[in-house]
Amino acid sequence: MFSVTGSKKSAGFAIVFWLMVLALNGVVAIDLPAPLQRCHVDDESCIKAHAQAYIEHYKQGVPDLKIPSIDPLELNEVRALNKGAKSALTFKLLLSNTTLHKFGTTVVVQSVHGFSKDLSRPMKLSWDLFAPELEVHANYDVNGRIMILPLISKGSIVIHLNQVQAKSRVTVVPQKHEDGHYYLKISEYKTDSKVGSGHISMSNLFNGNAALHDSTLSMLNKEWDTLSADIQPRIMEAHDRVFASILQSIFDAFPYDALFEDV
Numbered sequence: 001m002f003s004v005t006g007s008k009k010s011a012g013f014a015i016v017f018w019l020m021v022l023a024l025n026g027v028v029a030i031d032l033p034a035p036l037q038r039c040h041v042d043d044e045s046c047i048k049a050h051a052q053a054y055i056e057h058y059k060q061g062v063p064d065l066k067i068p069s070i071d072p073l074e075l076n077e078v079r080a081l082n083k084g085a086k087s088a089l090t091f092k093l094l095l096s097n098t099t100l101h102k103f104g105t106t107v108v109v110q111s112v113h114g115f116s117k118d119l120s121r122p123m124k125l126s127w128d129l130f131a132p133e134l135e136v137h138a139n140y141d142v143n144g145r146i147m148i149l150p151l152i153s154k155g156s157i158v159i160h161l162n163q164v165q166a167k168s169r170v171t172v173v174p175q176k177h178e179d180g181h182y183y184l185k186i187s188e189y190k191t192d193s194k195v196g197s198g199h200i201s202m203s204n205l206f207n208g209n210a211a212l213h214d215s216t217l218s219m220l221n222k223e224w225d226t227l228s229a230d231i232q233p234r235i236m237e238a239h240d241r242v243f244a245s246i247l248q249s250i251f252d253a254f255p256y257d258a259l260f261e262d263v
Helices: 008-025 044-057 210-222 224-253
Strands: 073-082 089-101 108-113 123-146 149-176 182-202
Touching (some): 044 108, 073 224, 089 224
Antiparallel strands (some): 073 089, 149 182
């Protein structure tokens, strides 16, 4: 929830230095290293602006604080299954080395709610994000059929997602640490999303047979709604698992009163 300009490495060292100073003095400085700023807990425009700035300027993470990258976002393994009782398409799909791209360059933070001065009870946070386009890159291993045609292949895949609207609901518990400051602990993270449209590109369908590759890929994209209904929820589950871990690393690095002025 903060922005950093200039060298990411030097900025990271500056943050670490100031956190060490704060820890040694047992207080939170009024002014964090420029251009970091604290917000009032009820100032949504400030919180939203700094969340947006973090996404744009720190999308590659903060290695000095062990905060991972959000672009690309490493989703690792994703599995999806469609038994196709009422569909021309059935498949068992494994995506490995899965990464989400363009999060840091296309996402717009629309709203952020739920931060509170009351540290005696859990907080129900929520935020709305919009992305005109996102891409999921992975290695795929698929076993299924489309119509009567067997679909058994391995290769690389890019899933293009357009007009993505997402709402995340996150429960956090304030916890007082030995340094006397409160930190947030995530207990629940859930995202609901809608995708306006999309399409896929795949390599090595039918071992590179050009005619079968092109016709099958065309048919798969015509079945986008079926693909999306089965694959999108699995991608979002992976997203929530990984993003919750990244957000927790941010909450672990910064006490609550380092982020907000009036707590």
